[in-house]
Amino acid sequence: MKLEDIPVVAGFVGDGNYKYIVADVGLRKEKRTIIRLVCCPADQNPAHHIEHRRIGYRLMDEIPAPIDVDILGGGMFGKSGECAIIAAPAPGLGREPDPDLTVRLLSEAFPGCRIEKQLGYDE
Numbered sequence: 674m675k676l677e678d679i680p681v682v683a684g685f686v687g688d689g690n691y692k693y694i695v696a697d698v699g700l701r702k703e704k705r706t707i708i709r710l711v712c713c714p715a716d717q718n719p720a721h722h723i724e725h726r727r728i729g730y731r732l733m734d735e736i737p738a739p740i741d742v743d744i745l746g747g748g749m750f751g752k753s754g755e756c757a758i759i760a761a762p763a764p765g766l767g768r769e770p771d772p773d774l775t776v777r778l779l780s781e782a783f784p785g786c787r788i789e790k791q792l793g794y795d796e
Contacts, residue, residue: 674737676705682782684710688754694728694747695769700740707732708778710750725763745769748794750779757783760791768794 679698684691691710698705709732711723729744736742746769749761759775762768769775772790779788 674740676700676703676740679705679707679736679740681705681778682708682710684712685752685782686712688752689713689715691750691752692723692725692728692747692763693750693759693775694725694732694763694766695745695775696729696732697743697745698736698740699743706745706774706778708775708782713749725766729766752783752786755786757786757788758791759788760794762794 676698684693690713692713693708693710695706695708698707709728711728725747728747729742732744733742744766746767747763748759748768751758751760757779759772759779772794776788776790780786
């Protein structure tokens with residue numbers, strides 16, 4: 674597998690609420706930042722939603738050696754129609770170091786959708 678074969682954003686199945694992680698994947702001196710989303714169904718008890726760390730473990734299982742995976746952080750992503758927001762840093766992982774990059778990558782994945790950071794997310 675080559676880095677360019679790894680989708681930048683994956684896991685989106687339709688409008689709703691998601692947990693997401695941001696990770697760097699690398700091979701030798703090449704590096705690529707990617708996002709993985711997992712849906713949090715509204716009709717499911719939030720206590721049963723997947724933990725952010727498990728999303729990272731799934732990603733590590735998905736990416737074969739010798740590609741390195743470095744989980745940078747994550748949070749919540751909500752999308753409804755042409756509007757979306759990133760919010761709530763991931764418990765145990767924290768907020769990714771560059772939320773503006775996350776917004777840019779999500780904007781590229783969802784052309785025409787306005788992606789915003791929740792007020793105070795950068796703090």
